[in-house]
Amino acid sequence: MxxxxxxxxxxxxxxxxxxxxxxxxxxxxxxxxxxxxxxxxxxxxxxxxxxxxxxxxxxGPEQEAAIGSQFGGRVGLFLASDDFASDHAAMQDQGVLFEEAPRHEPYGTVAVWRDPFGNRWDLIQFA
CATH class of the missing domain: 3.10.180.10 (2,3-Dihydroxybiphenyl 1,2-Dioxygenase, domain 1)
Known part of the structure; x- marks a missing residue:
């Protein structure tokens, strides 16, 4: 395994x-x-x-330059939720910056957010 x-x-x-x-x-x-x-x-x-x-x-400079761009500007981290609406609201209450409104895709509900260091994440509840 x-x-x-x-x-x-x-x-x-x-x-x-x-x-x-x-x-x-x-x-x-x-x-x-x-x-x-x-x-x-x-x-x-x-x-x-x-x-x-x-x-x-x-x-060092090379690693410092990678902060927030480790995934080449793409979403590189995916935080799965079993209650998207609740987690989204709680994160907004904590000042998390969402780049978009929640959207519904065939695979689930998702919204892109950034941490304070510039890393892009998906908050996602799978369908």
């Missing part, structure tokens, strides 16, 4: 990213392990037991 454990997301600062995802969006801080010059920071969306993000602080 194989499964995708985590995806690394390059961010400018660990604590700012934890503050947004865990503080504002209610994600779970699963691990925050000091490794000297860097930290192992793993977070999970509310209610999730797997499928985590590793928050990776940028080191």
């Amino acid at each position: 194989q499964y995708l454990h985590a995806v690394a997301l390059v961010v400018p600062d660990y604590d700012a990213a934890i503050g947004f995802y865990c503080g504002r969006l209610g994600w779970q801080l699963a691990e925050d392990i000091d490794q000297g010059r860097k930290r192992w920071v793993r977070i999970l969306p509310p209610g999730a037991s797997q499928g985590s993000l590793i928050l990776a602080r940028a080191e």
Whole structure:
């Protein structure tokens, strides 16, 4: 058996990213392990037991330039919801920037949003 454990997301600062995802969006801080010059920071969306993000602080100009554009300007992260309307409203209440109104596609209800670092996400409830 194989499964995708985590995806690394390059961010400018660990604590700012934890503050947004865990503080504002209610994600779970699963691990925050000091490794000297860097930290192992793993977070999970509310209610999730797997499928985590590793928050990776940028080191050097090349990684700093990748912040917010790791997916070439495309949506690169997909946050699945079992209650789109409720999650969408809660995220808006927390000041999350949605690029569009929710739309209905054959695969489900979706809206594109950005985190404070410029990463584009889909909030999606599958049909």
